[in-house]
Amino acid sequence: MNYRNATLNDIPGIAELQQKYHVLTINDEDKKDGFVTTLFSEEQFKELIEKENGVAIACDDDKIIAYVMAASWQFWSKWPLFQHMISDLPYTEYLGKVLSVENSYQYGPICIHKDYRGTDVLPNIFEFSRTQMNKRFPILITFINKINHRSYNAHTNKLGLDVIKSFEFNNNQYYELGYDTSKKTKGSEI
Ligand SMILES: CC(C)(COP(=O)(O)OP(=O)(O)OC[C@H]1O[C@@H](n2cnc3c(N)ncnc32)[C@H](O)[C@@H]1OP(=O)(O)O)[C@@H](O)C(=O)NCCC(=O)NCCS
Numbered sequence: 001m002n003y004r005n006a007t008l009n010d011i012p013g014i015a016e017l018q019q020k021y022h023v024l025t026i027n028d029e030d031k032k033d034g035f036v037t038t039l040f041s042e043e044q045f046k047e048l049i050e051k052e053n054g055v056a057i058a059c060d061d062d063k064i065i066a067y068v069m070a071a072s073w074q075f076w077s078k079w080p081l082f083q084h085m086i087s088d089l090p091y092t093e094y095l096g097k098v099l100s101v102e103n104s105y106q107y108g109p110i111c112i113h114k115d116y117r118g119t120d121v122l123p124n125i126f127e128f129s130r131t132q133m134n135k136r137f138p139i140l141i142t143f144i145n146k147i148n149h150r151s152y153n154a155h156t157n158k159l160g161l162d163v164i165k166s167f168e169f170n171n172n173q174y175y176e177l178g179y180d181t182s183k184k185t186k187g188s189e190i
Contacts, residue, residue: 001121003128003190006055006067011045013064014055021111033117034150036109038069038079048075056129058112058121066112066121068129072136073101081169082106085143085176094139094164094178104139107179110151120189126159127188134181146173160186 006014019025023035040048048054052075058066073089076082085106089099097103107129112121133140142161144151152175155161161177168174 001065001124002059003124004057004059005053005132006049006057006064008046008049010055010057010064011042011049014045014057014067015040015042017064017067017111017113020113030114032150033114034148036111037145038081038109040069051075053132056125056132058116058125058128060116065116066110066125068107068110068125070105070107070129070133070140072105076106081143084167084169085141088167092164092176094141094162095180097139099139099141103137104141104178105133105137106142107133107140108142120187122154122158123185123187124190127185127190130179130181130185138181140179140181142177142179143167143174144177146175158187 018036018040021030021036022039023037026035048069048071052071054069054071054075056068057064073082073086077086086101089101092099144155155177156163161179164176164178166173166175
């Protein structure tokens with residue numbers, strides 16, 4: 001498996017994975033194993049890659065089998081859910097610090113093709129993304145829909161993220177989670 005930052009040429013492969021596991025287009029059978037909610041257009045993938053170098057991918061030969069997005073809050077601020085999270089940062093403490101757009105970034109979505117789940121792809125791609133972002137930010141922040149049990153288990157039990165709080169947005173219930181980006185990822189081998 002090869003872990004690297006995505007380039008513009010990778011967009012079609014990433015968009016294919018997004019389509020397969022996005023809440024609006026996922027099939028019923030796959031939904032119980034998680035889904036992604038933030039929807040990227042081609043233009044937004046391009047902006048994330050060019051401005052933030054913010055897409056990590058795992059490739060099996062030349063096939064993209066997983067991606068992780070990560071970027072500054074400024075990048076995410078066009079989506080209403082992130083506007084809500086940004087406005088709440090000054091009221092949230094984690095690792096003894098009040099959160100801000102300077103000391104934290106938003107990680108996710110993460111998506112792994114179902115043939116590669118339950119393997120070391122999860123810790124390895126998380127670790128790859130962490131080592132890119134820890135040069136810029138000491139704290140990772142993310143959210144998980146409370147009905148996405150697999151993602152919750154993966155992020156808390158396996159990767160060791162901490163639940164900071166719960167919040168509601170657009171009639172959905174979410175956990176907000178954090179991670180200290182100076183910590184090497186448990187179970188990663190890269
Ligand atoms: C979420 C995701 C990245 C996790 O990676 P993964 O390789 O599947 O994670 P793992 O299988 O290593 O770990 C999942 C954990 O949940 C458990 N689990 C498996 N299926 C589950 C289910 N349907 N419901 C609840 N828990 C489940 C597993 O047992 C495992 O926990 P354990 O090792 O303590 O037993 C991956 O499933 C995925 O891409 N899902 C679709 C997109 C998605 O949900 N992205 C996250 C958005 S927040």
